[in-house]
Amino acid sequence: MKTNPFAARLDAFRSALRARKLPLAAVCGEANIRALTGIACDNAILLVRAKSEPVFYTDFRYVPMVHRTAPWMAVEDIAAFSGASTVSTCRAAGFESSMPYARWQRLAKAFPRAQFADILDDLSALRAVKTPEECARLRAAERLNDEIWSAAKARFRPGMTELDMARIIRHLMIDRGEGEAFETIVCIGKNAAECHHVPDKTVWNGRAPILVDMGVKLDGYCSDMTRNIVPPRPSRLYAQVYKLVLEANLRAIDAAKPGMTTGELDAVARDFLSAHNFGAAFGHALGHGVGLEIHEAPTARKGDKTVLRPGMSLTIEPGVYLEGNLGVRIEDLVLITETGCEVLSHSDK
């Protein structure tokens, strides 16, 4: 019989509940449910019990899909959730603090006697370490992202706008994958000084640098990469900044290994850019985890104490932004291995 491909993660979550003396948790977040069961469903409550099997509550529309994709899972009507005896008599329950307030109010009513404990960090920590199957999906998504980038940039022509270029990328992502993991960022020239610039009607003259931050979704998993089209004759300042950002990116990739903290990894790039007087121009974190969602744990930011472990995914994306002038960011997705890291992005940089 088919079994839950995420059974080990679900078991680890149940151990976490026992360690926190919580008899159960009501998991509602779509990505959290998928990361524990493999089931993609946007209206469900996964009742995870510390000492017995989980129950999947959903509505009529999704029941056949759950039966087909997860035959091992007990399924109940979500309308019966609040009356279920394990719920109405429960004294302590785990919940995700990320849920919308209206949903939280409904959930709280179903647990009239329970004290609530936030289990979001436990779930995030478990999701940060990818299973071998998830690593394979991330590899495939990032590989497709590389292919789309080379197909897209071959179509860029002077006279096109940022919106035209973003549209080319978006269409390729829909054709070849499951669309965008996030809204594609295209910045021509000084627009790249805005880290998350929204593509507009700025026209490419064929000589300005272009920054593109893009990620395609494939089999439910995201990818993420930033590349720059460097003009043949960049300004001296642009050339200097590009070289330093690339060096910061390569140094961090070289340093990334299990056992170090994400704060230490961030410092590798940050200290290097600071030593060249661009520390203040690198105003964001070095990177973030990528998986079912585009931004997941861990976050590699200054001072963060999360210890890197094999199987963690992480972007390495140092950048330098000089307002009104230029911006360069170079972003790769890596997987932490037993000895260092595997770089999943293969596009030239």
Ligand code: ZN
């Ligand atoms: Zn990105």
Ligand code: ZN
């Ligand atoms: Zn990113």
